[in-house]
Amino acid sequence: MRNAPETADIVIVGAGASSAAMAWRLSGKGLKIVVLERGDWVDQHRSPSLRPDWELALQSEYHANPNIRRAPADYPVNEVDTPIKPAIFNAVGGGTIRWGAHFPRQHPSDFRVRSLDGVAVDWPLTYDDLVPYYDLNDRMMGVSGLAGDPANPDRAVRPNPPLPMCPATRALAGGFDELGWHWWPSDAAILSVDDANGRSACNSCGPCGLGCPRYARASVDVTYWRSAITAGIELRTGHVVRKLEMGKVGQVNLVRYINSNGHEGTISSQVVVVACNGLGSARLLLASGDGDRDGDGIANASGLVGRNLMLHPTAIVTGVFKEQLKSYRGPFASALYSQEFYESDRERGFVRGFQLQALRGQGPLSTALGGYMRRLPWGTGHHSRFVREFGRTVSLTVTCDDLPESENRVTLEPGNRDRWDMAIPRMYYRLGENTKRMIAFGIDRAREALEAAGARDVVVNPLARQAGFHMLGTARMGLDPKSSVVDADCRCHTVDNLMIIDGSVFPTASAVNPTPTIQAIALRAADRLLARLGMPQERAA
Amino acid sequence: MTTRDPLLASFLGHLLPGDHNGWPTASTLHLARRFREHVTRTPDGTSALALILDHLGDGFMKRAPDDANALLLKFEEEAPDEFERLVVAAYSVYYTDPGVLAAVERLTGYEARPPQPLGHELEPFDEALLANVRRREPFWRRINDILPSDRE
Ligand SMILES: Cc1cc2nc3c(=O)[nH]c(=O)nc-3n(C[C@H](O)[C@H](O)[C@H](O)COP(=O)(O)OP(=O)(O)OC[C@H]3O[C@@H](n4cnc5c(N)ncnc54)[C@H](O)[C@@H]3O)c2cc1C
Numbered sequence: 094m095r096n097a098p099e100t101a102d103i104v105i106v107g108a109g110a111s112s113a114a115m116a117w118r119l120s121g122k123g124l125k126i127v128v129l130e131r132g133d134w135v136d137q138h139r140s141p142s143l144r145p146d147w148e149l150a151l152q153s154e155y156h157a158n159p160n161i162r163r164a165p166a167d168y169p170v171n172e173v174d175t176p177i178k179p180a181i182f183n184a185v186g187g188g189t190i191r192w193g194a195h196f197p198r199q200h201p202s203d204f205r206v207r208s209l210d211g212v213a214v215d216w217p218l219t220y221d222d223l224v225p226y227y228d229l230n231d232r233m234m235g236v237s238g239l240a241g242d243p244a245n246p247d248r249a250v251r252p253n254p255p256l257p258m259c260p261a262t263r264a265l266a267g268g269f270d271e272l273g274w275h276w277w278p279s280d281a282a283i284l285s286v287d288d289a290n291g292r293s294a295c296n297s298c299g300p301c302g303l304g305c306p307r308y309a310r311a312s313v314d315v316t317y318w319r320s321a322i323t324a325g326i327e328l329r330t331g332h333v334v335r336k337l338e339m340g341k342v343g344q345v346n347l348v349r350y351i352n353s354n355g356h357e358g359t360i361s362s363q364v365v366v367v368a369c370n371g372l373g374s375a376r377l378l379l380a381s382g383d384g385d386r387d388g389d390g391i392a393n394a395s396g397l398v399g400r401n402l403m404l405h406p407t408a409i410v411t412g413v414f415k416e417q418l419k420s421y422r423g424p425f426a427s428a429l430y431s432q433e434f435y436e437s438d439r440e441r442g443f444v445r446g447f448q449l450q451a452l453r454g455q456g457p458l459s460t461a462l463g464g465y466m467r468r469l470p471w472g473t474g475h476h477s478r479f480v481r482e483f484g485r486t487v488s489l490t491v492t493c494d495d496l497p498e499s500e501n502r503v504t505l506e507p508g509n510r511d512r513w514d515m516a517i518p519r520m521y522y523r524l525g526e527n528t529k530r531m532i533a534f535g536i537d538r539a540r541e542a543l544e545a546a547g548a549r550d551v552v553v554n555p556l557a558r559q560a561g562f563h564m565l566g567t568a569r570m571g572l573d574p575k576s577s578v579v580d581a582d583c584r585c586h587t588v589d590n591l592m593i594i595d596g597s598v599f600p601t602a603s604a605v606n607p608t609p610t611i612q613a614i615a616l617r618a619a620d621r622l623l624a625r626l627g628m629p630q631e632r633a634a
Numbered sequence: 635m636t637t638r639d640p641l642l643a644s645f646l647g648h649l650l651p652g653d654h655n656g657w658p659t660a661s662t663l664h665l666a667r668r669f670r671e672h673v674t675r676t677p678d679g680t681s682a683l684a685l686i687l688d689h690l691g692d693g694f695m696k697r698a699p700d701d702a703n704a705l706l707l708k709f710e711e712e713a714p715d716e717f718e719r720l721v722v723a724a725y726s727v728y729y730t731d732p733g734v735l736a737a738v739e740r741l742t743g744y745e746a747r748p749p750q751p752l753g754h755e756l757e758p759f760d761e762a763l764l765a766n767v768r769r770r771e772p773f774w775r776r777i778n779d780i781l782p783s784d785r786e
Contacts, residue, residue, distance in 0.1 A: 257756035296753025
């Protein structure tokens, strides 16, 4: 006789940025909510940034590419057919353990791409639908910044004042001013002042991506998860979900997992929420279904699960200055941005637009290895080149809106399995023609800005490769079940107790870092779920 | 130490020779040992190491500097991926060595200590910097009441 499976009201798979926001919003209502996360907790009080060899960690245990990092919780990804390699982190906190915490919002026009620009699709949501959730999320994450940016709709006073500038970013701002171009200090999920919950203000150490022992840089393990767990959410680490099994009535019946002791278990849940990011969620859905091994995929009547992968192709343009700017001081990715070229202007030869985001300089080893530029030469010229570049650089990303293309996708390799006996995912991605024109135009503008700022050399990396940070689009939302996987509330059209809440649901990519929007969507989806369950909701704003 | 460490030290010394401004050379046995340990922990590092040792041969240490560099350039051309792995490993051990970091401090003003817990002082944000951009009218596109299109 088989044991009856454990039961829950809601199971959430993954404990990253989206999951944390949703779980917190659902907590304290008397629901039994179990979160299954393949990774473990990361002790940020023991961040490598406290060690003399901290820069080695960026090449190894903190490398963003799971194929290089190869940590116990990582799964391999076939990346042969994509020039942009996967960048994820499998742990409680997901990508926010490793991220730069740049925290911009999408523009209203990003939600009406088809109607305004005649390409791709519209979102079934508007900017206004998300504003209360953007605001709530800003407070939960502890955002620093400044309202009043003319490139964006006005927004509430930021929870904390903006982070400091440094000589390098001041020079850059001067360059934008000289050209008459827009720039604005970034909204950053990094505290500029101490908060009341034991998080300290940023001390400008630089490598936010190594975790933050001060908890100044937000990651959801220190923001949402603390409160969610206090309010009764059960988060189980070391639990790899291998499969979602369908029952007889067109609903997910069982969540099948294997834990770090090798124990295989199942949970039967009223609602199942998938939050494994644009790569991991597509993989899990494609591997699910009936039967013992791989199914045929679930929630996939549209055939769109895994398709329309968008990765924000990014060029990095670096200015080398004559002066020693000590540009390695300050959060590496959260300083300022320009959205001068964000909105469509067909005269530029492409539709949609891009964001220029400032990146500060790097430590000695990263500089020698090329940082955002090229590796320094070996031999007699090495040391003088190092002195010429170290601390004297500031870069601009050209972060491009990425149009959905059906051929860009995540698939499974059934014959190639990981140590949890799951088929490994394969990424297939090519840059579209529109993007190629946009990136070329953006590189020229970034060069102009850096020259206006006073750079004596400008070095172009035309496509950042280890930069698949933003995995979007692989289970998109929409009104029509034939052309989308979930509805505006993140509920699968064809499996009504299944939700997908991460960046997979983005119909289009916009040109900004996605996490504020991912989390706002997850918070809103939580409220819509509570309404469906007849549970009380709190006001978002 | 292994018997090949002197050869490795010589190889490292050609990659990172040091100079009269105070940059240390990488050709010390202590770095050779760290290099060997480091490179064999990296993907495909062990085979790259075996390949270079084979290519250089014991005679490498006796070669004149130009001659030795020519041999390295030839290897770089013939086995670019393996050579790159070795260079990355060499830079990795060099730029995390306390002696080298002390030189970085002396020569550039960098503080040779981990980023935390001390961090750095930066001046608070000065809103006067925004004087120009604040004069801009809002320039984001309004969507008014456009309902979502279901076209593709
Ligand atoms: C280096 C780097 C820098 C970044 N910088 C920024 C930035 O500055 N601004 C910004 O907005 N975004 C940034 N991002 C992106 C940001 O981290 C992601 O957008 C965000 O984390 C996505 O949230 P998510 O919930 O969709 O997925 P994730 O945060 O990736 O969480 C998914 C979770 O699911 C777990 N999981 C996967 N499969 C399974 C399974 N089968 N069973 C159980 N658990 C599973 C994973 O372990 C992971 O914890 C960056 C990312 C990286 C890697």
